[in-house]
Amino acid sequence: MCRSSETPLDRVMSGLQDLPGWLAEQPADQLGDIIIKGREIIDRTEAMAAEATRRFEKARGYQADGFLGMVPWLRVKGKLSGGAAAERVEVAHQLKELPRTEEALARGEIGYQHAVTMARTAEHLGATQVRKAEATLLKAAETMDPGQFVGVARNFEHQVDAQAALTEANRAHERRYLRIGQPLDGLVRIDGLLDAEGGAIVRTALEPLAKPAKGDMRTADQRLADALVGRCRAGTGAGHPDGAGPRPQLIIKGSLDTLAGIDGAPAGELEWGGTLPAETVRRLACDSAVTRITGLGELEREITHAGRSIPPATRRAMVARDHHCVFPGCDRPASWCDGHHLVHWADGGPTKLDNLGLLCRTHHRKVHEEGWKLRREKEGRWVAAPTQHTVARGFRSTRGVRPARA
Numbered sequence: 569m570c571r572s573s574e575t576p577l578d579r580v581m582s583g584l585q586d587l588p589g590w591l592a593e594q595p596a597d598q599l600g601d602i603i604i605k606g607r608e609i610i611d612r613t614e615a616m617a618a619e620a621t622r623r624f625e626k627a628r629g630y631q632a633d634g635f636l637g638m639v640p641w642l643r644v645k646g647k648l649s650g651g652a653a654a655e656r657v658e659v660a661h662q663l664k665e666l667p668r669t670e671e672a673l674a675r676g677e678i679g680y681q682h683a684v685t686m687a688r689t690a691e692h693l694g695a696t697q698v699r700k701a702e703a704t705l706l707k708a709a710e711t712m713d714p715g716q717f718v719g720v721a722r723n724f725e726h727q728v729d730a731q732a733a734l735t736e737a738n739r740a741h742e743r744r745y746l747r748i749g750q751p752l753d754g755l756v757r758i759d760g761l762l763d764a765e766g767g768a769i770v771r772t773a774l775e776p777l778a779k780p781a782k783g784d785m786r787t788a789d790q791r792l793a794d795a796l797v798g799r800c801r802a803g804t805g806a807g808h809p810d811g812a813g814p815r816p817q818l819i820i821k822g823s824l825d826t827l828a829g830i831d832g833a834p835a836g837e838l839e840w841g842g843t844l845p846a847e848t849v850r851r852l853a854c855d856s857a858v859t860r861i862t863g864l865g866e867l868e869r870e871i872t873h874a875g876r877s878i879p880p881a882t883r884r885a886m887v888a889r890d891h892h893c894v895f896p897g898c899d900r901p902a903s904w905c906d907g908h909h910l911v912h913w914a915d916g917g918p919t920k921l922d923n924l925g926l927l928c929r930t931h932h933r934k935v936h937e938e939g940w941k942l943r944r945e946k947e948g949r950w951v952a953a954p955t956q957h958t959v960a961r962g963f964r965s966t967r968g969v970r971p972a973r974a
């Protein structure tokens with residue numbers, strides 16, 4: 569190929585093509601520099617893309633591909649989410665008014681996320697205000713990570729226009745909402761927006777509950793989801809160290825057959841709509857502090873309420889003995905745990921210390937719905953193992969609590 573017909577973009581592309589082979593030969597101690605260079609290439613390319621986006625949009629180049637606007641074109645052709653595409657276009661517009669910022673990005677002195685913050689600030693205050701302090705802001709951006717720089721930019725906004733910053737915060741606050749959908753395919757969609765303060769409060773409350781346990785196979789998102797449920801479930805008993813305080817009760821409509829686990833029994837019905845498999849009803853009924861089962865008919869007469877609810881004194885004795893979730897490797901505190909009946913009360917198991925053990929929700933679920941077998945050995949050691957039935961159904965065993973025979 570004739571060298572003169574090669575564009576700079578061709579050279580970048582052929583460089584990228586050579587990268588994997590070259591990278592494989594690099595020693596580990598060089599990789600930090602390589603990652604930094606890689607980030608710089610991405611950021612500097614964003615500056616080039618911003619300028620190109622402006623000119624392409626002005627010329628309505630997207631129309632040739634059948635698109636009505638720059639954002640949808642960028643979403644499809646640039647493989648970006650709607651939000652990311654809209655951000656690129658907005659940043660491109662703002663950087664037109666902030667040429668020093670665009671140059672700093674093109675030279676790799678600041679990162680793309682710094683430029684986004686500069687663009688947002690210009691959006692809030694007007695580019696003229698930002699240009700007056702552009703040099704100072706860029707200097708801060710060069711020495712700070714983007715998260716810290718957002719703080720500097722917010723501060724600057726506040727100095728320039730305290731009222732505008734307050735209006736902006738109030739506008740953001742007005743957009744807050746939380747939606748809890750109807751159960752669909754066994755799942756409930758929850759989505760929402762909180763203002764920064766609300767978000768911080770929720771995060772602070774959930775993070776400590778979302779830490780991975782030993783051998784935890786849950787994803788970070790799954791752990792956060794579990795933390796939300798756990799936090800809500802703890803209810804007013806959250807401050808109670810042994811979890812014996814009042815907790816919100818789920819009201820479930822169930823039948824005797826469902827609780828007894830008889831084939832062909834109807835599913836449990838939740839008060840808010842949605843059905844529960846029999847084994848889930850059995851788990852929830854396992855600790856009556858978290859559930860009230862209605863519609864049992866005969867069962868109400870056969871098993872007295874006193875027989876299946878764990879009396880406070882028994883719960884305290886169980887907490888004193890177990891301290892935390894008894895599933896091997898788990899140390900979630902008692903306040904997050906249910907009292908599990910080793911032999912279910914619906915099957916005639918007594919609500920006595922010998923037949924009870926503390927289980928966190930994740931592990932209580934494992935024992936019921938995922939079919940793990942939990943038992944307490946004579947010397948008080950707890951052993952958990954997947955049953956044949958569990959393995960046959962293809963449930964994954966949890967790392968770190970492998971049964972002896974595996």
Ligand SMILES: [Zn+2]
Binds near residue numbers: 854855
């Ligand atoms: Zn149980």
Ligand SMILES: [Zn+2]
Binds near residue numbers: 894898929
């Ligand atoms: Zn546990």
